[in-house]
Amino acid sequence: MPDGTPPRKLVEVQDLKMHFPIYGGVLRRRVGEVKAVDGVSFDIHEGETLGLVGESGCGKSTCGRAVLRLYEVTDGAVRIEGENIADWSPEHLRKVRPKMQMVFQDPQASLNPRMTVASIIGEPLDEHTKQSKKAKLDRVYHLMDAVGLNRDFANRYPHEFSGGQRQRIGIARALALNPRFIVCDEPIAALDVSIQAQVVNLLEDLQEEFGLTYLFISHDLSMVRHIADRVAVMYLGKIVELAPRDALYDAPLHPYTQALLSAVPEPDPSLEARTERIILKGDVPSPAKPPKGCNFCTRCPQVMDICRQTEPVYREVSPGRFTACHLQDGHTPQTQQQQQAPDAGQPAPARRHEQNQQGEDK
Ligand SMILES: Nc1ncnc2c1ncn2[C@@H]1O[C@H](COP(=O)(O)OP(=O)(O)O)[C@@H](O)[C@H]1O
Ligand SMILES: [Mg+2]
CATH class of the missing domain: 3.40.50.300 (P-loop containing nucleotide triphosphate hydrolases)
Known part of the structure; x- marks a missing residue:
């Protein structure tokens, strides 16, 4: 071009x-x-x-x-x-x-x-x-x-x-x-x-x-x-x-892209050590019953409370780069932890599972 x-x-x-x-x-x-x-x-x-x-x-x-x-x-x-x-x-x-x-x-x-x-x-x-x-x-x-x-x-x-x-x-x-x-x-x-x-x-x-x-x-x-x-x-x-x-x-900006890319074999062995493989837990939810909030919230390693409630808006976050993620909208896991009781901070798998089952049709 x-x-x-x-x-x-x-x-x-x-x-x-x-x-x-x-x-x-x-x-x-x-x-x-x-x-x-x-x-x-x-x-x-x-x-x-x-x-x-x-x-x-x-x-x-x-x-x-x-x-x-x-x-x-x-x-x-x-x-x-x-x-x-x-x-x-x-x-x-x-x-x-x-x-x-x-x-x-x-x-x-x-x-x-x-x-x-x-x-x-x-x-x-x-x-x-x-x-x-x-x-x-x-x-x-x-x-x-x-x-x-x-x-x-x-x-x-x-x-x-x-x-x-x-x-x-x-x-x-x-x-x-x-x-x-x-x-x-x-x-x-x-x-x-x-x-x-x-x-x-x-x-x-x-x-x-x-x-x-x-x-x-x-x-x-x-x-x-x-x-x-x-x-x-x-x-x-x-x-x-x-x-x-x-x-x-x-x-990559989105945690899902990061996870996908971390699974791609790195041809340069000197770079291999730097890229840690992100293993996603759980299965992809059914497209007949997507979760409430962000579609990726049931598997996201960086999930926050807002992700289970509100769907992130797909938008241009910098010229030519589009994503839909609350992490790009000023929300961070840290600020969220500060707002919460100390023991409620970590995204325990059990809670995620519970949420998954409650997740209703949007
Ligand atoms: N004609 C159809 N009728 C009902 N469900 C469909 C049909 N085509 C695709 N699907 C469903 O839509 C989803 C997306 O399918 P598809 O577009 O083929 O995905 P991909 O190409 O990424 O593998 C799947 O859950 C699939 O089962
Ligand atoms: Mg296909």
Whole structure:
């Protein structure tokens, strides 16, 4: 991105919520909801890669799909180039759909086993263009070149390829209609470690070549550090922290980010001793029954009383750095201890547990 000019926002997500209904009982009545994504806000700048990280089940895929309007969202807004995508008619959505694509985790499951590679990659062209057969095949060959697949294999079937090659097929298909924005949902998680880097490098090269903007979803913090310009950390349906990559990895603000990063192996052994591993106690609460107050309060090593009562506001605490944590709002464990009776100060696990059970739906 050129220096000086403010980055242009391609995608703006505002207080996005995606709640899935839970039906129960003999009458299959709606008895609750899974708050898979529960009020997230972020922007993605033109040409950048925004990493979205967090443990399995925290809502990353749901968030990625909601941003592409593969779901009718519960609440909030997604704007692409300033337009609220919820306002788009089905016809308009069909017209702009090619500009926003998704690359999936499991290339095996997302490719039709009965179609040849050429027909898989060319299918979006059939659906959205009126090109001649010859022009389509030329385009397919060109795409195969771009992702490093041998043209001679155009008439083979997905099962004849390795996992890494299948992911290349998925990427070529996603690129067929010249998208501008691609959600990469754990695109390398199902691949052998030895070929993960190749696919990541390919995504980076394609980004450069075609000026693509990525939302890169992963649970692998080392990989995200490599590819992302900025990183958002999700926990239980919410973004707890979002920051430029180096700021986040060098000085994480949120206790959850600190814990996640402390578990990433440090390649430099001289630094290893300095970083103490933070082990989080307990399990992630159910997204159908998030705790009262801060979502992370049941596991936070620095939990304070206020965290169990009041949800911290997600805000920009310094330029470009966003977090939702009472520690950033002038509350400290020390001031709290001073206010309390001496024996009530420590966050005893038993109390946390009790609180967890009381924690009711918000
Ligand atoms: N279609 C759905 N219906 C009901 N619950 C869902 C659906 N999709 C996802 N969930 C739930 O939403 C939560 C977040 O899931 P997901 O977005 O897949 O997380 P991640 O990608 O971070 O692993 C999980 O608890 C999951 O079970
Ligand atoms: Mg997922």
